[in-house]
Amino acid sequence: SQELEQSPQSLIVQEGKNLTINCTSSKTLYGLYWYKQKYGEGLIFLMMLQKGGEEKSHEKITAKLDEKKQQSSLHITASQPSHAGIYLCGADTRDDKIIFGKGTRLHILP
Amino acid sequence: KAGVTQTPRYLIKTRGQQVTLSCSPISGHRSVSWYQQTPGQGLQFLFEYFSETQRNKGNFPGRFSGRQFSNSRSEMNVSTLELGDSALYLCASSRRTGDYGYTFGSGTRLTVV
Numbered sequence: 001s002q003e004l005e006q007s008p009q010s011l012i013v014q015e016g017k018n019l020t021i022n023c024t025s026s027k028t029l030y031g032l033y034w035y036k037q038k039y040g041e042g043l044i045f046l047m048m049l050q051k052g053g054e055e056k057s058h059e060k061i062t063a064k065l066d067e068k069k070q071q072s073s074l075h076i077t078a079s080q081p082s083h084a085g086i087y088l089c090g091a092d093t094r095d096d097k098i099i100f101g102k103g104t105r106l107h108i109l110p
Numbered sequence: 111k112a113g114v115t116q117t118p119r120y121l122i123k124t125r126g127q128q129v130t131l132s133c134s135p136i137s138g139h140r141s142v143s144w145y146q147q148t149p150g151q152g153l154q155f156l157f158e159y160f161s162e163t164q165r166n167k168g169n170f171p172g173r174f175s176g177r178q179f180s181n182s183r184s185e186m187n188v189s190t191l192e193l194g195d196s197a198l199y200l201c202a203s204s205r206r207t208g209d210y211g212y213t214f215g216s217g218t219r220l221t222v223v
Contacts, residue, residue, distance in 0.1 A: 033210050042114070042200055042214030088153065090210060096166045097143075098210040102152040 003027060004091050006101035013079050014109050021104045023089035024071040031092035032072045034063050036085050037103070043088060046074075076106075084108045112136065116201050116215035123222050128189040131218045135182050135203030141165075142184040143212065144176060147198040156199075159184050160207040191222045 005024045013019050023032065031050045035043040047056045052067025060077045076083055086105050090098040115134040123129050135142050144156040155168040159178035176186040182203075188195055198219050202212035 031210065035214075040198065040217070040219065042116075042216045043202075043212070045211050045213065048211050092210055096208075097155045097158065097168070099155070100145075100153040 002102070003093075004089060004099050004101040006087075006089060006104050008104060009102070010105045010107075012107045012109060015080060016078055019076050019079060019106070021074045021087050021106075022071060023073070023091075023101055024069075025091045025093070027070070027091070027093040029065070029067060029070050029072075029091055030094050032063075032065050033090040033092070033098065034072070034074055035088045035090060035100075037088060038085050079106075079108050081108050081110065114139075114201055114203050114213050114215035116199075116218050118218060119216065120219045121221070123191050123220065125191055125193060125222055127191050128187065129191060129220060130185055130187045131199055131201075131220075133184045133186075133201030133203075133215060135184070135201075136213055139203035139205055139213070140182050141204045141207045141209065142178055142182065143202045143204075144184070144186050145200045145202065146170075147200055147217070148196075153200070156186065158207065165207050188220075193222050196220060196222045 007022045033048050034046040037043045049065035055064045062075045065072045086103040088103045090100045117132045141160045143158040146154045157167045158165045162178045173189045178184045198217045200217045201215045
């Protein structure tokens with residue numbers, strides 16, 4: 001099974017609506033990273049979470065880390081067309097590399 | 111400042127050929143990691159180089175190799191190309207090993223026919 005599960009795989013929301021993407025690890029998390037990717041392009045680093053209960057925000061995007069549950073959630077408030085893309089979480093499990101989830105494809109309907 | 115530069119942007123090769131991809135990290139970044147991205151497998155770690163040394167390697171066959179130069183630029187090579195090697199190859203740089211707040215390049219789209 002996948003070490004890092006993201007849900008949902010795909011999401012279609014009306015512009016202005018809120019949404020949440022989840023990322024769950026089967027291993028202990030020592031750091032959780034959120035990235036955004038435009039189709040066929042490189043990834044853009046959004047934010048990093050390291051401590052249990054930590055919450056960070058960047059513009060209208062907020063990410064939280066639940067260390068005990070080994071999961072993180074990414075929440076977008078009042079979604080805009082610029083939020084469309086693929087959101088990937090990456091986990092530092094102290095394995096000398098970061099593993100990525102398969103991504104959540106987000107579409108925003110005008 | 112300049113971002114991570116990957117060349118070429120697109121590449122079409124025939125089965126059995128070999129290919130070399132290049133990555134120039136952000137100035138001051140000494141760690142360069144390579145990833146393969148496919149629709150089925152997602153992002154898969156290939157290897158990481160830091161100070162011209164391979165620090166870690168993913169589960170890829172020996173046909174995949176890389177190196178890093180003294181100016182931190184990195185190349186990856188794939189020999190005896192197979193159809194399944196068709197993918198987006200992404201390079202990511204950071205200041206030090208273990209820093210996963212990467213800056214990614216735009217990738218090289220490799221198609222093997």
